[in-house]
Amino acid sequence: MLGPRKTLESLAHRETGHSLAKTLSWPHLVALGVGAIVGTGIYTLTGVGAERAGPAVILAFAIAGAVCACAALAYAEMATLIPAAGSAYTFSYAAMGETVAWIVGWSLILEYSLACSTVAVGWSGYLVGWIQSAGVPLAEMLLTGPFTGGLINLPAVLVALAIMGMLIGGTRESATLNIILVIIKLAALSVFVAIALPAFQTDNLQPFMPYGFGSSEIGGAKRGVMAAAAIVFFAFYGFDAVATSAEEAKNPGRDLTIGIIGSMLVCTVIYMAVAFAAVGALPFQELGHSAEPLALVLRALDQPFAAHVIALAAIIALPSVILVMMYGQSRVFFVMARDGLLPRALARINPKTGSPTRITLMTGISIALVAGIFPLDKIAEMANAGTLIAFIAVGACLMIMRRREPALPRLFRCPQPYLVGTLAIAGCAYLLFSLPTDTLIRFAIWNVAGLIFYCLYSRPRSSAGRDLAAQRA
Numbered sequence: 001m002l003g004p005r006k007t008l009e010s011l012a013h014r015e016t017g018h019s020l021a022k023t024l025s026w027p028h029l030v031a032l033g034v035g036a037i038v039g040t041g042i043y044t045l046t047g048v049g050a051e052r053a054g055p056a057v058i059l060a061f062a063i064a065g066a067v068c069a070c071a072a073l074a075y076a077e078m079a080t081l082i083p084a085a086g087s088a089y090t091f092s093y094a095a096m097g098e099t100v101a102w103i104v105g106w107s108l109i110l111e112y113s114l115a116c117s118t119v120a121v122g123w124s125g126y127l128v129g130w131i132q133s134a135g136v137p138l139a140e141m142l143l144t145g146p147f148t149g150g151l152i153n154l155p156a157v158l159v160a161l162a163i164m165g166m167l168i169g170g171t172r173e174s175a176t177l178n179i180i181l182v183i184i185k186l187a188a189l190s191v192f193v194a195i196a197l198p199a200f201q202t203d204n205l206q207p208f209m210p211y212g213f214g215s216s217e218i219g220g221a222k223r224g225v226m227a228a229a230a231i232v233f234f235a236f237y238g239f240d241a242v243a244t245s246a247e248e249a250k251n252p253g254r255d256l257t258i259g260i261i262g263s264m265l266v267c268t269v270i271y272m273a274v275a276f277a278a279v280g281a282l283p284f285q286e287l288g289h290s291a292e293p294l295a296l297v298l299r300a301l302d303q304p305f306a307a308h309v310i311a312l313a314a315i316i317a318l319p320s321v322i323l324v325m326m327y328g329q330s331r332v333f334f335v336m337a338r339d340g341l342l343p344r345a346l347a348r349i350n351p352k353t354g355s356p357t358r359i360t361l362m363t364g365i366s367i368a369l370v371a372g373i374f375p376l377d378k379i380a381e382m383a384n385a386g387t388l389i390a391f392i393a394v395g396a397c398l399m400i401m402r403r404r405e406p407a408l409p410r411l412f413r414c415p416q417p418y419l420v421g422t423l424a425i426a427g428c429a430y431l432l433f434s435l436p437t438d439t440l441i442r443f444a445i446w447n448v449a450g451l452i453f454y455c456l457y458s459r460p461r462s463s464a465g466r467d468l469a470a471q472r473a
Contacts, residue, residue, distance in 0.1 A: 032259065042271055043122060047296075052221070053229075060232050061272060063229045074397070098464055117370040119321040119322050127155050148375050153371060157368045163323050181317045188310050195301065213225045334346070335347075340461045382443060385440065386443070394424070
């Protein structure tokens, strides 16, 4: 029922012309993780989280970070055990079978493509705010999509297409540029904390949990700490994009472990510091209605130049998140096509750059279309749903592979794997059902459509299915 499983030997063997070049070392992978994690989540969704939880958005960040930490440990063991591209999709194929792998891969498509679109929309908000603060008038119809009264979010479309062009140019070159963008981003956030923290006022933390702890419907919207955690969760994932690069890591055992665990540790410290400084410096009601909350805090503190610099840093550096997420999306697409679950013609590697040009082109165009049309919060909620399913699957894979193959050498061994796996599954499931009901309905429709496509197209063309049939014959 769950379809054929891939063996670890088959994952290690790849056809000529369908194998990714090994071009990445651990500094590239840490930067990929930090580049994906530190982005729209902290620059933009801080305000969305504050609107849903009040000052307790700090607690929401802590909860989301704890859940992600369990998932990160599971990812680190699985990525070093199975150093092949595809992340949770590939792990699920080996541990649970093709049908589960398809569901996870289909969810990852949603995660990465919508994450890219979310960041593109957040980047657009900072760009527009930065230009307008300089007194330059802009055509409103070209700054937002039809669901918020405009025609198209043109800046979001253009940045997505520009990043697509960079990735087509080659993985190593894109990863090296990403390191530079990450340094700019971290420097800007350090400046924000240094300025905002001295303005901290305890009155801004009262009441700390105005909407309670759980996720409940208030005023037609989900509110509470867990409702906020379910959306600021978006701010933490990105380390899974490191796992998608496993096939391109020069030394997977060392590089993947450092990349996944290192990027999570760095980003958790940054997030707690920035969230604490932001909600302490400005009432959460004001933060909740801004597309650029960090710049808003600095303007409120009469630091217009610093606000200008922070916004400029976001404009320069946020594309690093789009770059990493689009990279992850293209690799998941690539592996699914290589396995025959998507058209195999898409799994062609450009011999000059060692990257999958066709898949990257298709990914970039679809991301640009979504970013141009939909508002930020709706895209982020749907992206989170896809990610939570993937994290649940990896927690399960960790425990299944420990039980099925306990003697296999593991370059990174997750401590207390059954406890960590259970916590990852339970935490992600709770966050999933804390999302708005309409988001869950749309996510269910997405997966039903995916299963129909799988039954009609993918399963009959599956490479693993053909190999299994040949063995039985």
